[in-house]
Amino acid sequence: MGGFLVPDTYVVQAPGTTDMNVASIIWGISLAAGVFTASKARKQTWGVYKRTGGFSSYIIMVWLSWLASSIIGVVSWLYLWGTIETSFWLFFFLLVAWVFQVQCIIQIIINRIALLMRDRKIINRMIWSCALGLGVVNISVFCIWIPARLQISPTFVHINEIWDRVEKCIFCLMDVALNIYFVYLVRSRLISNGLTKYNRLFKFNLFMIFVSMSLDIVLIGVMSLGQGFIYVQFHPLVYILKLHIELNMADLIAKIVKSENNGSSYPSSGNKQSGSKSGGVRGTTNVGAKNDSNPGDPRGFRMATLITANRDFDNNHPSSSNGGGARAMAGIQKTTEVHHVIDEDNESRTSSTTELQKDYAIV
Numbered sequence: 001m002g003g004f005l006v007p008d009t010y011v012v013q014a015p016g017t018t019d020m021n022v023a024s025i026i027w028g029i030s031l032a033a034g035v036f037t038a039s040k041a042r043k044q045t046w047g048v049y050k051r052t053g054g055f056s057s058y059i060i061m062v063w064l065s066w067l068a069s070s071i072i073g074v075v076s077w078l079y080l081w082g083t084i085e086t087s088f089w090l091f092f093f094l095l096v097a098w099v100f101q102v103q104c105i106i107q108i109i110i111n112r113i114a115l116l117m118r119d120r121k122i123i124n125r126m127i128w129s130c131a132l133g134l135g136v137v138n139i140s141v142f143c144i145w146i147p148a149r150l151q152i153s154p155t156f157v158h159i160n161e162i163w164d165r166v167e168k169c170i171f172c173l174m175d176v177a178l179n180i181y182f183v184y185l186v187r188s189r190l191i192s193n194g195l196t197k198y199n200r201l202f203k204f205n206l207f208m209i210f211v212s213m214s215l216d217i218v219l220i221g222v223m224s225l226g227q228g229f230i231y232v233q234f235h236p237l238v239y240i241l242k243l244h245i246e247l248n249m250a251d252l253i254a255k256i257v258k259s260e261n262n263g264s265s266y267p268s269s270g271n272k273q274s275g276s277k278s279g280g281v282r283g284t285t286n287v288g289a290k291n292d293s294n295p296g297d298p299r300g301f302r303m304a305t306l307i308t309a310n311r312d313f314d315n316n317h318p319s320s321s322n323g324g325g326a327r328a329m330a331g332i333q334k335t336t337e338v339h340h341v342i343d344e345d346n347e348s349r350t351s352s353t354t355e356l357q358k359d360y361a362i363v
Contacts, residue, residue, distance in 0.1 A: 003087030010151050015080050019152050020224035023233040027077045030237040034070055037244045041066060044250065058250075065104035065243050068097040073236035080229065091146045094232065099138045102171055106130050108246045109178045115253075116185040130174065132300045137167050149229075165220055173214035175242075179209045197259055204252055208245050215241055 015023065041062050048059055078084045110130060114123045140163065147153070148160030172285060183205050190198040215238045223231040 003085050003090070004084055004148060005088035010086065012086075013227040014082075015227050015230065015287070019230050020080060022226070023077060023080050023230055026233050026237055027073055028238055029070070030073045030233075031296065033237060033244065034066065034073070037066060037240055037247065039242070040247045040251075043044045044247065058108065061104040061108050061111070062243065062247065065099050065108070065239065068100035069236040069239045069243070071097045072101070072232070076097075076229075076232045076235075080233065086150075088146065090133060091149045092142075095138075095142055095145065098235065100140075101235070102138070103131060103134055105239065105242050106134060106171075106178065107247070108173060108177065109182070110241075112249065112253075113182045113185065114176060114245070116182070116189050134171070134174070137170055141167055168216060168220050172213060175212055175216070176209055179205060179212070183209070197256055201249075201252060201256055205249070208249065212242060212245065225298065258288070 045055065046057060048054075075084065075090070075094060075097075079086075079090060084090060085139050107127065107130070110123070110126055113126070116122050144156060144160050144163050147156040151157065160296075183202060186198055186202050186205070191202060219231065219234055219238050222234050225231060281309070
C-alpha cells in the first residue's frame, strides 16, 4: 500500500458501487445540513460579538464541532473514493476530529445546564468528569480503532467490532442523561415555580432527546453496512444534526425569555433610579433561604436564582454597567438585583432577558 505503518498483509477493502452511492448521498446531505448549521452559527456569533466584542466558550465550541464534522466528511469521502491512501496518519487525524466532535457537543449541553445551576463547583465537577470520562473512551478508541483499521491482527479487528459499538452507546447514554437532567431542572426550577412559558422548552427538549437517541441508534446500525468504513461517512451528518439541535435550543431559550409569562408576574418597585428608567427589587438567591424583600414569593426567588446562575457560569464578562456592584462581583452571590426595565412604550420586561442572552451567548 505504501502508507505509513501499513503492514504488508493489509487487504484493501474497496467500497462497491452501492457503497459509494450511499456514501455520496449521505455526504451531500451532510453538506446541506452543514451550510444551514453554519448560517445559524454565524448569526449567533455575530450577535455575541456585537454585544460583547468577543467570543464566548459556547461560540468557540460550536465552531470547533462544525469544523470537525466538515473535515471528517471531506476526508472520509476522499478516502472511500480512493484519492487518499490508507495510512496511520489518515486514521489518526480522523480520530482527532472525532474527539472534538464528541467533547464539544457534550460541553455545549453542560453549558446549557449551567444556566439553571447556582453552584459553580457542581458545574466544574460536571465539566471535568464528563471530559475525563470521554477522554478515557477517546484514548481507548485510539488504541483499538487504528490498529483494527490497519489490520494489525485479527484480534484488534474483532475487539474493535465490539468496542466501537460500546463507545457509541456510552456517548448516547451520556448525551441522554445530561439532557434529561436539563429537563428536570427546567421542570423543578422554572415551571413548578410559575414560569409556565418554559413549558415550550420542556416539551421541545423531550422531543429532541428522542431525535438525538435516534441518530445514535442509526449510527450504530450503519456500522454493519458495506465494507466496514462506510459508517464513518455518517458521523458528520449525525453530529451536524446534533449541533443544529443545540443551536435551535439556544434560539428557543432566547425567544422564551423575551416572551411574557402567562399566568404570572413579577413584583416590581415603583421607585425609579436617578438618570434611568428602571426600578429594582432585591431578593436572596440562597436555596432554602428566605426572600428578604418578598418572603414566600417563589417566583421572585427563582428569577433571582436564574440570574445568579447566568452570571456565575460566564466569567468572561464578570462586570456589567447595569445592576451596580452586585453584578460586578464574581462567584456565587447571596443577593442580586432583579430590575424591571421600562421601555419607551411603558411596557416592562425583566432584565433577565438581556442577561441570559449575554451570558449564554445567544441571539
